[in-house]
Amino acid sequence: MRITTLQGPAATPYLDDLARLRIRVFRDFPYLYEGDLAYERDYVSTYAAASGSIIVLAQDGDRVVGASTGIPMREETTEFQAPFLGGDWDPQQIFYFGESVLLPEYRGQGAGVRFFDAREAHARQAGFSLCCFSAVLRPLDHPLRPAGYQPLDAFWHNRGYVHHPELSTTFTWRDVGQHEKSAKPMSFWLKELPA
Structure with missing residues (x-):
């Protein structure tokens, strides 16, 4: 598996791959996202257009098997900034x-660590003092929660991220098997970056 870091328009040839990956991976719990390719293409194009963004690709040969993104918060949507x-x-x-x-x-081959390393290094070099991400909150008794499901909280804690449930937003999408979109609570995890 090869890891490549791209910025701006250099990521454009891979946007469809990223859109399809998002639909495939986020279909699973906890996101349960019933994806829409047109929406996804539009969403991921933000990362190619935004100043200071980063896309980290994982490839097996020419096949894109994973991706990770980052963007200055000032270029994110109102829902994430609020x-x-x-x-x-x-x-x-x-x-x-x-x-x-x-x-x-x-999974389990170190790509997640490399995704975080690349994005943190990019953010530090660009002069940011904090990095963050958001994660969907699902109830523990959710009917589609797989047996033995393990959230990534321990991995995030080990990387130095602190959960800030008071920093929350909602995002709307259609769950797998549902006909209507519904709002999902999202909360943030933050990490201070050394100077």
Whole structure:
């Protein structure tokens, strides 16, 4: 598995791959996302267009099997910026990590660590003092929660991220098997970056 870091328009040839990966991986619990390719293409194009963004690809030969993204918070949507406005956090100093998606058969080989390493290094070099990401909150008794499901909280804690449930937002999408979109609570994890 080869890891490649791209910025801006250099990522454009891979946007369809990233859109399809998001749909495939986020279909599983906890996101249960019934994806829409047109929406996904539009969403991921933000990362190619945004100043200061990063896309980290995992490839097996020419096949894209995983990807991870990051963008300055000031270039994110209102939903993601809102929890940081008017409080103790300066969105201008925050680098937001979008998704990390990896096909199941490639997990456990270190790609997740490399995704975080690459995005943190990029954020530090760009002068950001904080990085963060958000994760969906699902009830423990959710009927589609797989037996033995383990959230990634321990991995995130080990990387130095702190959960801030008071920093929350909602995002709307259609769950697998549902006809209507519904709002999902998302909460943030933050890490201070050394100077």
